[in-house]
Amino acid sequence: MIAIEYGSRHNGVASRYSDRDLLLIHNGWKYAKEEKRKFQFLGYDVTVMNEQKAMYLASAGSLFLKHVIDEGKVISGDFDIYEKVNFLWKAKNDYQYEIDSNIDVLELLETLPENKFSLLFVNDLLITSIRNISIRKFASQGIYIFAWEEIFKQLYHHGWINKGEVKVLLCARKLKNAYRLKMYYDIEFSFISTLMNIAKKIIKFHGNLKFCNHKSIILGLPEKFQERSYKQLRAYEVVCSFYQFGSDVRNIANMVANPSYFSNSDVGNDFG
Numbered sequence: 001m002i003a004i005e006y007g008s009r010h011n012g013v014a015s016r017y018s019d020r021d022l023l024l025i026h027n028g029w030k031y032a033k034e035e036k037r038k039f040q041f042l043g044y045d046v047t048v049m050n051e052q053k054a055m056y057l058a059s060a061g062s063l064f065l066k067h068v069i070d071e072g073k074v075i076s077g078d079f080d081i082y083e084k085v086n087f088l089w090k091a092k093n094d095y096q097y098e099i100d101s102n103i104d105v106l107e108l109l110e111t112l113p114e115n116k117f118s119l120l121f122v123n124d125l126l127i128t129s130i131r132n133i134s135i136r137k138f139a140s141q142g143i144y145i146f147a148w149e150e151i152f153k154q155l156y157h158h159g160w161i162n163k164g165e166v167k168v169l170l171c172a173r174k175l176k177n178a179y180r181l182k183m184y185y186d187i188e189f190s191f192i193s194t195l196m197n198i199a200k201k202i203i204k205f206h207g208n209l210k211f212c213n214h215k216s217i218i219l220g221l222p223e224k225f226q227e228r229s230y231k232q233l234r235a236y237e238v239v240c241s242f243y244q245f246g247s248d249v250r251n252i253a254n255m256v257a258n259p260s261y262f263s264n265s266d267v268g269n270d271f272g
Contacts (some may be wrong), residue, residue: 001024001025001026001027001028001031001032001035001077001078002024002025002074002076002077002078002079002081002082002124003022003023003035003039003074003075003076003077004022004023004025004026004068004072004073004074004075005020005021005022005070005073005075005081006021006022006023006043006071006072006073006180007020007067007158009150016241017061020043020044020045020049021044021045022039022044022045022046022047022075023046023047023048023049023068024039024047024048024049025035025049025051025054025071025081025085026048026049026050026051027050027051027052029050032048032050035113036048036158037055039158044074044223047262049193051081052125053152054081054085055084055085055088057086058084058085058089059088059089059090060091060092061089061091061092061095061137062089063095063139063144063146065085065089065172066089066139066144067144067146069082069085069086070144070146071087071146071147078195087240088130090221091139091142094140095136095140098132099133099135099136099137099220101135101268102129102132102136102203103129103203103204103205104105104118104231104232105125105129105230105231106125106129106205106207107231108125108206108221108231108234108235109125109208109209109210110207110208110209110210110237111210111212111217111218111221111238111240112209112210112211112212112213113211113213113218113238113241113242114211114212114213115148115242115244116184116187117184117240117241117244117245118177118241119189119192119243120175120184120185120187120208121179121237121238121241122192122195123172123175123176123187123191123192123195124171124175124176124179124180125197125234126136126192126195126199127169127172127173127175127195128176129199129200129203130198130199130203130232132178133203134151134154134155134201134202136226137152138151138154146197146248148170149170152166152169152170154196155169155202159190160201161198161201161202167259168195168198168200168269169192169195171191172191172195173185173233175222180257182245184245190263192209196208196209211248214244218238218239218242219239219242221235221238221239221246222235222239233256234256236252237256239252240252240253240256
């Protein structure tokens, strides 16, 4: 087993809202559960996968593992596993399938409860999609960047956004991180509209926000999508926003917050 810390907390560019990200690669689920609980108690956001899956994803060009390899630090465990992953990793020819899959998730923007929690969900989905898709677009050119600020800088450098839009993206990222920590700030619809316009330039999709307050439609949304897929996970989040993340949906909200829920799906979920 190996524990690898990665992301902004490790790289020294964290804000007060940033996660402490950790990857556990194991070859025995019994001990992995114990290690996961230990690191969660220490404040880490823990992703868990077995060694066989890690080796497969490395050979398949997983950008999540590229991120961990390039910017991670082994803090405990068998360093040989890290070296194996590093040795096996090879780039894909392109990442268009993953880009298209991420765009497909944006269908959820067309069935939204009309409240501030829904707008916070939209902010999270859009800024995460902008980052995920940008990472893959750059990776297709042999450029591997993962830090939020560096991605926004590259988008500006390539002429895809202007300086004012960089500020909007930085603000959206802060709101996203606070939302993940269950800090539900008020958010202006005009801000979301601006973010939508920026996303359409970068992501190249043509959807629009549509609001729906029919309880039966909202509750039935997760059933429309593949079981335990990333899209279904985010559909459950729409349900939580309908109930304003109250006590009635506490169990669902906890499930949504756990990345291992969709760890058996490799579509569009590397960097959520």
